[in-house]
Amino acid sequence: MTHMDFDALVALLRRIFQSNGTSATVADILARNCASAERDGAMSHGLFRMAGYVATLRSGWVDGRVQPRMEEGGASFLRVDAANGFAQPALAAAAPLAIEKARATGACVIAIRHSHHFAALWPDVEPFAQQGLVAIAMVNSMAYVAPPGARHPVYGTNPLAFAAPRADGRIIVFDQAVSVLAHGDVQIAARDGHLLPPDAGVDASGQATRDPRAVLDGGALLPFGGHKGAAIALMIEIMAAALTGGLFSHEVDWSAHPGAQTPSTGQCLILIDPTRGGSAAGFANRVEQLVTALHDAGQERMPGDRRLAARARALRDGIPVSADMLRQLEGLIAP
Ligand SMILES: NC(=O)C1=CN([C@@H]2O[C@H](COP(=O)(O)OP(=O)(O)OC[C@H]3O[C@@H](n4cnc5c(N)ncnc54)[C@H](OP(=O)(O)O)[C@@H]3O)[C@@H](O)[C@H]2O)C=CC1
Numbered sequence: 001m002t003h004m005d006f007d008a009l010v011a012l013l014r015r016i017f018q019s020n021g022t023s024a025t026v027a028d029i030l031a032r033n034c035a036s037a038e039r040d041g042a043m044s045h046g047l048f049r050m051a052g053y054v055a056t057l058r059s060g061w062v063d064g065r066v067q068p069r070m071e072e073g074g075a076s077f078l079r080v081d082a083a084n085g086f087a088q089p090a091l092a093a094a095a096p097l098a099i100e101k102a103r104a105t106g107a108c109v110i111a112i113r114h115s116h117h118f119a120a121l122w123p124d125v126e127p128f129a130q131q132g133l134v135a136i137a138m139v140n141s142m143a144y145v146a147p148p149g150a151r152h153p154v155y156g157t158n159p160l161a162f163a164a165p166r167a168d169g170r171i172i173v174f175d176q177a178v179s180v181l182a183h184g185d186v187q188i189a190a191r192d193g194h195l196l197p198p199d200a201g202v203d204a205s206g207q208a209t210r211d212p213r214a215v216l217d218g219g220a221l222l223p224f225g226g227h228k229g230a231a232i233a234l235m236i237e238i239m240a241a242a243l244t245g246g247l248f249s250h251e252v253d254w255s256a257h258p259g260a261q262t263p264s265t266g267q268c269l270i271l272i273d274p275t276r277g278g279s280a281a282g283f284a285n286r287v288e289q290l291v292t293a294l295h296d297a298g299q300e301r302m303p304g305d306r307r308l309a310a311r312a313r314a315l316r317d318g319i320p321v322s323a324d325m326l327r328q329l330e331g332l333i334a335p
């Protein structure tokens with residue numbers, strides 16, 4: 001195991017992306033995103049995903065060079081056509097104007113379509129909360145999740161992320177898939193020979209299974225909380241696809257692009273300026289009071305705490321990268 005400096009890891013990933021056909025801008029955004037996930041211990045969307053990015057780029061399914069196109073949607077609405085590119089560069093292009101709109105009008109919806117999101121969602125919301133805004137993000141993915149009663153999967157693993165400012169410049173962030181496990185974690189369990197938790201998935205015949213391979217080979221993941229998680233998956237399909245103009249998870253068809261792994265769907269963000277709200281004590285102070293009440297009640301760990309602790313460790317000691325992973329990454333650099 002070596003411990004890599006964040007910037008050195010970003011430089012390696014940037015080289016992989018660019019040598020496989022992305023523009024320098026896209027390479028930089030995706031490299032930072034992926035290295036940040038590894039740094040924060042979000043392993044299902046860190047270095048493990050690099051082979052999938054490269055296979056997808058080589059398959060011609062995604063355009064790593066395209067420029068996102070911004071479309072005016074109204075005083076509080078911004079549409080972005082990612083034009084079959086990655087979602088993160090589309091969001092990066094939209095963010096300055098969206099923040100301006102949110103501050104001018106109190107809120108802004110960002111509706112990104114025809115976009116590929118293959119990453120953790122918290123990097124999309126964290127920067128907005130660091131600038132004093134509340135941010136909610138939703139992405140739909142591939143049909144891996146079967147709602148209760150369904151004969152086959154219809155929903156994606158559809159993550160939902162939320163970020164809000166706390167007092168003293170801190171933020172609170174959660175980021176969760178609607179499935180019991182992210183698909184990435186099922187792949188990692190299959191790779192490492194681990195069982196899934198009970199009630200996470202079914203096999204191809206619809207029988208409950210803890211075998212990750214059975215879920216991957218024609219089975220399905222289940223939403224957390226039964227019909228309640230399924231309702232959140234429904235909302236995310238509607239917001240990230242129907243609203244934006246993107247595809248539903250069950251409409252994604254990459255059969256003409258062997259090797260493709262990134263979902264070509266949509267993403268919706270809602271930014272809110274909390275200074276428009278009615279809290280006399282100030283929004284961030286009220287959030288802090290709630291966190292204090294939770295700690296006083298005995299909840300020691302808030303969402304995001306594990307990730308921020310991993311980040312602090314990695315920034316102090318470097319990001320642990322195994323020799324095997326380093327070899328794999330170096331092998332992904334196209335000649
Ligand atoms: N791009 C895509 O299409 C998809 C991306 N994903 C990504 O996969 C990643 C993993 O998702 P998922 O497996 O659902 O995430 P987890 O179940 O690991 O975590 C979900 C959230 O719960 C928090 N949390 C976990 N345990 C506790 C606890 N005991 N007490 C309080 N809070 C807790 C986590 O905080 P902490 O971070 O501190 O652990 C996190 O905010 C996400 O980043 C998601 O965006 C998932 C599906 C599809």
Ligand SMILES: O=C([O-])C1=[NH+]CCC1
Pocket residue numbers: 044117118119141142157177181182183184185263
């Ligand atoms: O882990 C997951 O479920 C996914 N990550 C990117 C697309 C789906």
